[in-house]
Amino acid sequence: MxxxxxxxxxxxxxxxxxVLDANVGVGxxxxxxxxxxxxxxxxxxxxxxxxxxxxVHHQMGETLSAVTANELLPKWCDGNPALLQQWMVSAExxxxxxxxxxxADGVVSSVRLHxxxxxxxRFTEWLYGDVLAWLQQERIPLWLSxxxxxxxxxxxxxAGIPADEVLTTLAGFPDLRVVIVGxxxxxxxxxxxxxxxxxxxxxxxSRYEVLGDVTRLVGxxxxxxxxxxxxxxxxxxxPILFYLHHLxxxxxxxxxxxxxxxxxxLSR
Amino acid sequence: xxxGNPVIDFHGxxxxxxxxxxxxxxVLPAMDxxxxxxxVLFNIWHPEGTRANDDTVALIAQAPDRxxxxxxxxxxxxxxxxxxxxxAVDQLGLVGIKLYPPFTNIKLNERPWFPIxxxxxxxxxxxxxxxxxxxxxxxxxxxxVAPHFPDARFVCGHSGNCPPMREMAIEVARANxxxxxxxxxxxxxxxxxxxxxxxxxxDRVLFGSDIPLMDPRPQLGKILTADIDDDAKRxxxxxxxxxxxDRG
Numbered sequence: 001m002x003x004x005x006x007x008x009x010x011x012x013x014x015x016x017x018x019v020l021d022a023n024v025g026v027g028x029x030x031x032x033x034x035x036x037x038x039x040x041x042x043x044x045x046x047x048x049x050x051x052x053x054x055x056v057h058h059q060m061g062e063t064l065s066a067v068t069a070n071e072l073l074p075k076w077c078d079g080n081p082a083l084l085q086q087w088m089v090s091a092e093x094x095x096x097x098x099x100x101x102x103x104a105d106g107v108v109s110s111v112r113l114h115x116x117x118x119x120x121x122r123f124t125e126w127l128y129g130d131v132l133a134w135l136q137q138e139r140i141p142l143w144l145s146x147x148x149x150x151x152x153x154x155x156x157x158x159a160g161i162p163a164d165e166v167l168t169t170l171a172g173f174p175d176l177r178v179v180i181v182g183x184x185x186x187x188x189x190x191x192x193x194x195x196x197x198x199x200x201x202x203x204x205x206s207r208y209e210v211l212g213d214v215t216r217l218v219g220x221x222x223x224x225x226x227x228x229x230x231x232x233x234x235x236x237x238x239p240i241l242f243y244l245h246h247l248x249x250x251x252x253x254x255x256x257x258x259x260x261x262x263x264x265x266l267s268r
Numbered sequence: 269x270x271x272g273n274p275v276i277d278f279h280g281x282x283x284x285x286x287x288x289x290x291x292x293x294x295v296l297p298a299m300d301x302x303x304x305x306x307x308v309l310f311n312i313w314h315p316e317g318t319r320a321n322d323d324t325v326a327l328i329a330q331a332p333d334r335x336x337x338x339x340x341x342x343x344x345x346x347x348x349x350x351x352x353x354x355x356a357v358d359q360l361g362l363v364g365i366k367l368y369p370p371f372t373n374i375k376l377n378e379r380p381w382f383p384i385x386x387x388x389x390x391x392x393x394x395x396x397x398x399x400x401x402x403x404x405x406x407x408x409x410x411x412x413v414a415p416h417f418p419d420a421r422f423v424c425g426h427s428g429n430c431p432p433m434r435e436m437a438i439e440v441a442r443a444n445x446x447x448x449x450x451x452x453x454x455x456x457x458x459x460x461x462x463x464x465x466x467x468x469x470x471d472r473v474l475f476g477s478d479i480p481l482m483d484p485r486p487q488l489g490k491i492l493t494a495d496i497d498d499d500a501k502r503x504x505x506x507x508x509x510x511x512x513x514d515r516g
């Protein structure tokens with residue numbers, strides 16, 4: 001049993017359970033270069049925190065082109081076994097076809113939706129229904145970010161997908177496994193309704209800093225509804241991992257959140 | 269304590285904002301879990317200051333060995349501003365000042381704030397501003413003010429928050445010995461703490477969490493997982509705060 005008591009805190013931290021970071025972006029965004037540019041640099045940062053593997057998408061797909069991101073990702077990862085490749089999908093006309101072609105080759109284990117709100121699109125059935133239906137049919141889990149986006153200057157922001165759109169649209173795909181990424185303290189009122197009404201959804205915890213709430217949520221819904229992601233390089237890799245290690249969780253629950261949950265999603 | 273080192277959280281709020289509720293029952297378990305000894309609290313919801321400061325003192329009274337407080341006033345109600353500061357510091361025992369320019373539409377380098385700065389300067393008090401992208405509180409305005417009140421210790425809350433404002437806050441701290449940088453922020457960008465330490469010096473950086481708006485554990489985790497040496501961590505998590513709160 002790991003306990004986050006003060007006696008266990010040290011000036012130096014490294015994970016005490018196996019960790020799979022379920023939210024890492026690689027490559028440069030068109031308006032914001034990444035602080036690293038090679039698998040070796042990313043692996044070095046992961047090792048500094050005790051992270052063994054990372055689920056990575058190419059950041060080019062967040063707001064520019066999912067199709068291009070999927071073309072760039074394998075080259076960027078260069079076959080590194082610690083980097084698990086996540087495909088992206090968007091409303092681009094050839095995006096779904098690209099996924100279906102790759103899936104026929106057996107290389108698609110998860111898909112992340114582009115940041116539709118950041119590019120002015122709504123998360124609606126009439127726009128994304130075909131993609132969602134296909135993912136549900138093929139039992140491929142979807143990562144869906146509800147985080148806001150910032151412009152080049154960091155002086156203005158675009159709000160993320162409203163919780164109402166998430167609920168309304170996903171209600172039509174009850175068997176689709178969805179990882180909701182980037183919930184923030186400003187989402188505190190929406191988190192429980194999302195978990196209650198979407199029993200197939202999992203909450204990724206990279207930005208969820210509501211005081212004591214992760215402990216309460218795990219107590220209510222069980223550890224299987226939550227996974228660790230850092231959202232690196234948008235956010236530092238270590239702080240949320242440190243947080244999870246100091247919640248007083250049972251070791252099995254900590255392990256579930258830090259790696260087992262993501263492994264289960266990716267193995268379906 | 270962490271490895272025998274004191275831990276002071278320099279940024280917390282009493283009062284209620286949505287689900288953000290500060291009570292010893294909610295706050296102390298999170299503080300205890302990572303060895304936070306004390307938290308500095310200030311209530312910013314009442315512009316006349318009186319209710320805000322009374323609320324702060326009432327919360328401190330529930331755990332006086334774990335909390336200390338800063339006074340709050342606003343130039344939106346200037347007539348009682350200094351008198352309330354005198355009451356808050358001399359009678360209530362609050363040990364610094366917190367100001368929140370975004371509520372006022374008055375830039376922090378404008379004259380309506382100056383009686384507060386004069387009060388802090390005369391008593392060698394720490395004064396913490398919210399700093400960030402809002403037009404009232406760009407860190408560069410701190411640089412306009414700090415040289416004129418050399419005995420006050422000015423703290424840029426959130427260190428400017430987003431990356432370009434953080435760069436500005438570092439520049440201001442480098443130019444002014446009485447300017448410090450506090451770390452709480454939802455902008456947990458990689459390298460942020462390293463940037464503060466390398467730019468302004470570890471002796472100018474203070475750990476803060478924004479408790480109870482945010483859980484203090486990931487905010488402390490920013491410091492402890494940063495790529496800085498242990499001596500820098502010791503300064504940031506507590507030693508600098510103790511030095512700042514010493515009015516001698």
